[in-house]
Every structure is written in structure tokens, then in C-alpha cells.
Amino acid sequence: MNGDSLVRPEWSRVRLAYFLSAPASFLILLIYVLPILAVFMISFTDYSLVYDGFSFVGLDNYKQMFTDRHFLTALQNTLIYAAIFIPGAFVLPLVLAIAIQRRRRFRSILEVLYFMPVTSTLTAMTLVWRALLDSNQGAINNLLVGLGFGKVNWLGDGDVVLISIAMVSVWGVIGFNMVLFLAGLTAIPKNLYEAASIDGADHPLDRFFQVTWPLLAPTALFVSVNTLVTAFKLFDTVAVLTRGGPDRASEVYLYLAYLEGFENFNMAYACALSLVFLTVLFLVAWLQTRLGDRRRTHA
Amino acid sequence: MSDIALSQPQPGFLGFLVSLKPRSLADAIGTCLLFLGAWLVLFPFVWMLSASLKPANEVYDSEFSFWPETFMGGVNYYGVLFEQPYLTFLANSFIVCIGILIVQLITAVPVAYALAKLKFKGKSILFGFVVASLTIPINVTSIPIYLGLVEFGLLDTYFSLMFPFFVSVFAIFLFRQFFRDYPDSIIDAARVDGFSEIEIILRLILPAAVPALAAFSVFSVVAHWNDLYWPLIVVQSQNKMTAALSMLQYQSDFDNDYGRTFASATVVTLPMVIIFLFARRLFIRSITMTGVKG
Numbered sequence: 279m280n281g282d283s284l285v286r287p288e289w290s291r292v293r294l295a296y297f298l299s300a301p302a303s304f305l306i307l308l309i310y311v312l313p314i315l316a317v318f319m320i321s322f323t324d325y326s327l328v329y330d331g332f333s334f335v336g337l338d339n340y341k342q343m344f345t346d347r348h349f350l351t352a353l354q355n356t357l358i359y360a361a362i363f364i365p366g367a368f369v370l371p372l373v374l375a376i377a378i379q380r381r382r383r384f385r386s387i388l389e390v391l392y393f394m395p396v397t398s399t400l401t402a403m404t405l406v407w408r409a410l411l412d413s414n415q416g417a418i419n420n421l422l423v424g425l426g427f428g429k430v431n432w433l434g435d436g437d438v439v440l441i442s443i444a445m446v447s448v449w450g451v452i453g454f455n456m457v458l459f460l461a462g463l464t465a466i467p468k469n470l471y472e473a474a475s476i477d478g479a480d481h482p483l484d485r486f487f488q489v490t491w492p493l494l495a496p497t498a499l500f501v502s503v504n505t506l507v508t509a510f511k512l513f514d515t516v517a518v519l520t521r522g523g524p525d526r527a528s529e530v531y532l533y534l535a536y537l538e539g540f541e542n543f544n545m546a547y548a549c550a551l552s553l554v555f556l557t558v559l560f561l562v563a564w565l566q567t568r569l570g571d572r573r574r575t576h577a
Numbered sequence: 578m579s580d581i582a583l584s585q586p587q588p589g590f591l592g593f594l595v596s597l598k599p600r601s602l603a604d605a606i607g608t609c610l611l612f613l614g615a616w617l618v619l620f621p622f623v624w625m626l627s628a629s630l631k632p633a634n635e636v637y638d639s640e641f642s643f644w645p646e647t648f649m650g651g652v653n654y655y656g657v658l659f660e661q662p663y664l665t666f667l668a669n670s671f672i673v674c675i676g677i678l679i680v681q682l683i684t685a686v687p688v689a690y691a692l693a694k695l696k697f698k699g700k701s702i703l704f705g706f707v708v709a710s711l712t713i714p715i716n717v718t719s720i721p722i723y724l725g726l727v728e729f730g731l732l733d734t735y736f737s738l739m740f741p742f743f744v745s746v747f748a749i750f751l752f753r754q755f756f757r758d759y760p761d762s763i764i765d766a767a768r769v770d771g772f773s774e775i776e777i778i779l780r781l782i783l784p785a786a787v788p789a790l791a792a793f794s795v796f797s798v799v800a801h802w803n804d805l806y807w808p809l810i811v812v813q814s815q816n817k818m819t820a821a822l823s824m825l826q827y828q829s830d831f832d833n834d835y836g837r838t839f840a841s842a843t844v845v846t847l848p849m850v851i852i853f854l855f856a857r858r859l860f861i862r863s864i865t866m867t868g869v870k871g
Contacts, residue, residue: 294774295697298687303703305684305744309718310710316721327724374614377607384608390857391615394622397853397860399803401824402842406625409835415637417624449618454864461865511714514805518825532716539720540810552717563712 321549328543339550351526352534360509362444367451367505375459393453400450404518407446433520436527443515443528455501462497503566628839629653636835653840662815663844670820673738674798681745689752690778710746715807723810733813748793755789756782796863802849820845
């Protein structure tokens with residue numbers, strides 16, 4: 279190889295790199311960068327699709343949040359929902375993964391069965407849940423009455439509705455998180471358990487705390503962050519199950535932002551809500567990288 | 578499993594039984610509990626299937642029986658598919674999912690290769706944008722994109738349903754990881770042999786990346802088949818309604834025939850369940866691969 283033919287491919291390879299990157303870069307600009315800048319700009323105006331013209335209002339949209347009763351309700355609902363949803367969506371899949379992983383005979387069939395809700399169309403299955411949770415004739419209240427308990431107004435009682443929605447969401451996410459935990463568990467070398475057993479850790483709980491938990495930490499971190507973000511992103515279930523009702527008791531953050539933007543056409547206020555939401559997401563992502571510096575990725 | 582010998586020293590079948598024995602009762606109970614839990618998880622599907630075979634007045638019977646007294650399955654499914662526009666809804670979802678996937682693959686593969694294997698100015702800035710965009714959900718960018726589509730008169734079109742997903746930063750990130758692990762020595766050897774970069778992508782990298790491409794495809798199709806948020810914003814007519822969005826119609830008095838309602842829910846859910854049963858491993862890989870993200 280002489281020098282000339284080494285230089286030329288190098289140069290044409292750079293041109294090729296730009297050529298290969300151009301379509302995606304253009305689309306990232308159009309779909310992410312410009313819209314985010316626009317959201318930022320619009321959030322300082324009083325723009326609304328239904329009126330002509332707009333003016334800059336400074337931080338008014340952000341100040342409005344602190345006095346907006348609906349915003350504070352939505353924030354509170356989201357946090358309550360997250361507090362119910364996250365423990366269930368973390369612990370149940372972890373227990374299931376540990377229980378299933380050791381089984382050789384039934385492992386794959388159990389994996390398939392628990393995974394089914396993840397593949398299903400949540401809007402359709404939420405319709406089914408609405409029927410199951412029906413306060414008068416739903417299967418769940420029928421069962422409760424049959425067992426001698428009273429009926430629960432799952433979707434009509436403001437104190438219960440977030441629990442009902444969390445229940446449906448946990449049902450939908452069990453298989454997803456379980457598969458992540460299974461991948462993490464499978465990556466733990468078997469000989470570590472043997473070593474622990476030689477050191478006297480024979481009890482299953484000892485094995486869990488001395489071997490499984492420390493080695494599962496990266497997976498656990500990933501699952502918790504993922505579950506946290508999923509909790510904040512709750513939208514579909516609310517839209518199909520309750521539409522925020524009864525009396526805004528299940529109106530969560532993204533549902534409020536949707537209503538403000540696309541039902542009330544308060545685009546500017548909705549943009550401010552979106553930006554606050556994005557800030558939270560970035561904070562979570564930043565925290566994840568900080569916590570996960572030593573983390574090794576699986577798969 | 579060669580290392581089992583350590584924990585199970587007894588040889589032969591008898592030894593195997595002995596080693597199994599102390600745990601077997603707890604094991605049996607555990608297995609029963611696991612299947613009981615699985616039954617609870619599956620019950621909504623069973624109930625849906627059962628309701629879809631029933632006449633409206635049997636759906637909410639207090640005594641649940643899987644098989645209906647009056648079998649209405651044929652009537653219900655016929656009604657959904659041929660009297661209601663469900664074939665259109667399914668076709669719309671199919672067109673949107675496939676359209677999105679094709680464009681996503683075409684845009685992600687080249688840039689992922691450039692980011693993984695080529696040196697060029699601005700590479701780290703571009704990658705920074707990709708990583709930052711991973712955190713941005715459609716819920717945040719929806720208003721400007723919607724306004725743009727309104728401006729160009731594009732609402733209620735297939736294009737509007739697909740446009741925000743034409744580039745998947747997740748796909749770029751995933752494929753870049755995958756391509757980076759491809760040995761440079763093979764690429765250099767191919768260059769010496771006179772392969773062009775395009776040939777290297779098409780004949781060496783792509784075949785090696787099939788597992789990642791397939792897993793991402795499953796991930797993408799499922800996500801967009803099930804998406805509610807964006808179709809809710811841009812769809813205005815029954816002509817462009819997607820299957821997942823159609824489920825929202827039942828909040829109003831779209832259909833009082835409960836049997837037929839759940840036949841439609843079954844029809845909407847079935848395609849993804851079938852794909853799952855046939856491509857179980859891909860599905861699971863598509864999820865464990867998300868573990869790479871972030």
C-alpha cells in the first residue's frame with residue numbers, strides 16, 4: 279500500500295460518514311431539537327391554537343402552576359400513584375424471577391404466562407379491567423361478595439381509584455420487569471453460590487443477601503429507574519379507565535398536560551407543564567448515571 | 578451443567594432423588610403458587626375471550642362460566658370484522674407500524690455504523706444529541722409537532738401518525754453498541770480486499786447484526802401497535818383510526834353489545850399475542866436489550 283491510496287479512502291470515508299449520518303441527523307433536528315426549542319419558547323408566551331397572535335408573558339405560565347389547583351392535584355395524584363405502583367412493580371417481579379429461575383421443568387411456560395400482559399394491547403385490556411372492576415356486576419366485586427366481604431367502588435371512589443389503576447399497571451408490567459430480573463439472575467455465576475455455601479451461607483436468605491442481591495444491584499437499579507419513569511408516564515390506563523375521574527381523583531400529570539394542550543388548547547401552559555416534566559426526566563437520568571457508574575450492562 | 582456435581586455428590590438416579598427430596602414439598606407448593614399467580618394474571622384474557630363468545634346479557638352474569646349458554650361467538654366476531662370498521666382499524670395499525678419500522682431501520686443503521694466505526698468531525702456532538710434524545714418522550718414534543726402538522730394540513734394522515742417516530746434514537750444507540758463490538762480487523766481486511774464501506778455494511782455488518790435488528794423490530798412494532806397517545810392527538814376520522822385508539826370509543830355509547838365489545842378487544846389484542854407466541858425469544862431479547870439503554 280502506498281501513501282496515496284491510504285489518504286484517499288480516509289478522506290472519502292469522512293464524506294461517507296456525513297452522508298450516512300445526514301438523514302438521521304436531519305430527523306433528530308426536526309423531531310427532537312426544534313420541537314424542544316419550540317416548547318421552550320412557547321412556554322414563555324400566551325399562545326393558543328384557537329386565538330390569533332400571541333405575546334410574551336415571561337414566567338407567567340410557570341407561576342400559574344403554583345396557584346393552579348388542578349396542577350397541584352395532578353402532582354399529588356402522580357406521587358400517590360407512584361408510591362403504590364413502584365413497590366408492587368419491583369417486589370412481585372423480583373420474587374417471581376427468583377422463584378422461576380430455579381425451576382427447570384416449568385420455567386419457560388411460567389415465563390410465557392406471566393409475560394402475556396406485556397405483549398397485549400393495554401387499551402383493549404384496560405377495557406376488560408373496567409368490566410372486571412365494575413362496582414355492581416364486575417367479577418372482582420362478585421368474588422369479594424362471595425368471600426363475605428363488601429363491595430368496593432373501584433373506579434368511582436376517589437380514595438380507591440388510584441389503587442385500582444396501580445393494580446392494573448402492576449399487572450401490565452410484572453412480566454416486563456420479571457424478564458429483566460431473570461436476565462440479571464442468569465448472569466450470576468453458579469460457582470459464587472457454591473463458594474458462599476462452602477463459607478456456610480446455606481439458608482436461602484443468606485444466599486439471597488450475600489450473593490444474589492449484591493450481584494443483582496445493577497439490574498435492580500435499572501428496573502427501579504425504569505419503573506419510576508413508567509410511573510410518571512402513566513397515561514393510557516387513565517385515558518381508558520377513568521378519564522381522570524371521579525372528580526379529578528385520578529387525573530395524573532401527563533393526563534393533565536394532555537387536557538390542557540389538546541382539549542382546552544392552552545398550548546403555552548401545556549408547554550410549560552411539558553418542560554417541567556422533561557426536567558424531572560433529565561434529573562432521573564442524571565441520577566441513574568451517577569448511581570450506576572460501576573454498573574455493568576447486561577444482555 | 579457440569580458444576581452440579583459439587584452440590585449433588587450422590588451418583589445415579591437414586592442420588593438425584595435423594596438430593597431433590599428435602600426441597601420437594603416446598604418446591605411443590607411453590608410451583609402450585611406460581612401457577613395460581615399465573616392464573617390470576619391470565620384471568621383477564623380468559624374473561625375477555627369468554628365474553629366475546631356471549632350475548633350481551635350473559636357478559637355480566639354473576640356466576641362466571643367460560644362457555645356461554647347461548648353461543649354468540651360467530652355473530653360477535655362477524656359483527657366486529659364485517660359490520661364495524663375493524664378491518665380498517667387493523668389495516669391502519671399495520672400500515673403505521675410497518676411504515677415506522679422501515680423508516681426507522683433505514684435511518685438508524687447507517688448513522689449507527691458511522692458512529693461506531695468511522696471517524697468524523699462532530700461525531701461526539703451527534704452522539705450527545707442521540708443520548709439526550711433518549712430521555713425525551715413524545716408527550717413533551719407533541720405540541721410543536723402537532724402545530725407543525727396543522728400548519729402543513731397533514732393531520733389525520735398516515736404520515737402524521739408515523740412522522741414523530743421516523744427516527745428512533747433508541748435504535749441508533751442499540752445498533753451502535755452492536756456494531757462497535759464487530760471486530761475492526763475484519764473490516765480492515767475487507768477494505769484491503771477492495772470492499773467499499775457500503776458493501777461492508779450490507780455484506781458484513783448487517784448479517785452479523787440480525788439479532789439486534791430483529792429484536793428492535795419486535796420492540797418497535799409492539800410499541801406502536803399499542804400506542805394510544807399520539808393517535809389520540811392526530812386522528813380525526815374513522816378512516817385513519819388505529820386499533821388501539823378504537824378502544825377509546827367504548828367510553829361513550831359506541832356499542833352497547835358487550836359481547837361484541839369484547840370480541841373487538843380480542844381482535845385488537847390478538848395480533849401482538851400471536852407474534853409473541855411465535856417469536857418469544859425475540860420478544861424477551863428486545864426487553865433485556867433495553868437494559869443496555871441509559
